[in-house]
Amino acid sequence: MRYTGYLGDGDSKSFRTVAEADPPVYKDVGIQKLECCGHVQKRMGKRLLDKINQCKGKVYQHGNKKVKGIGGAGKLTKAAVKRIQGHYGGAIRNNIGSLDKMKTAIWAIWHHRNGDHDKCSGFSWCDKSDKNKLPSFVMEEIKSVFEDLSADTLLGKWGTQNANESYHHLVWDRCPKAVFVGRDRLEIAVFDATIVYNEGESGRLDVFRKLGLSVGRFQKQGFRDLDLRRVKSAENQKKNSN
Secondary structure (H helix, E strand, O other): OOOOEEOOOOOOOHHHHHHOOOOOOOOOOOOEEOEOHHHHHHHHHHHHHHHHHHOOOOEEEEOOEEEEOOEOOOOEOHHHHHHHHHHHHHHHHOOOOOHHHHHHHHHHHHHHHOOOHHHOOOOOOOOOOOOOOOOHHHHHHHHHHHHHOOOHHHHOOEOOOOHHHHHHHHHHHHOOOOOOOOHHHHHHHHHHHHHHHHHOHHHHHHHHHHOOOOOOHHHHHHHHHHHHHHHHHHHHHHHHHO
16 A cells, blocks of 8 residues: 555645655656645635735626625625635545545535525525625636636646644644643643644543542543533534535
């Protein structure tokens, strides 16, 4: 078995180190960089906001009046951008392994906002109403964003959601990147984050016992509540992205 796909943090130098290794990792096969869904989902939001800024000075004919720009009330708001971004991430995550289904789901978002519900009615977030419909001049301007972010060259490089992101978040919660710390504190932060990531807050109880510390009923209940809250939060995030 050979690992030819690399999935990692966007700001990491590890990919270049592996891809440009001398001698190469594999003599006859190169290393391909996979895209993390969470990172490229944010790209949709950024591209739409950039498009709003690019079109600030443009004037459009909308009905019987002229309208300036594509952003703002009645047009492409920040709330709409955030929702489109979430649906885009859901289109990727729900169709890993099928490029055609992925592209269909992505373009369903555009058609929904364009008022064409024949092409989005099969999706749970489509209520077949035009309350979220955007003006035609807005849709034409953002169409290029959907074309770029539904390209085969991009969608063919998807990996699963990078699990390191949530693990790193736990580490930095215990040991902020902006503050210098010694090795002992860093190691404790990593060990504790690993326990919680794999077993939840309740995983700490075994550590307490081995340290000779008593574990009470309220402490057990408190850790269980934190674990349930964490699971519920994860489920809500997944639901909102669909």
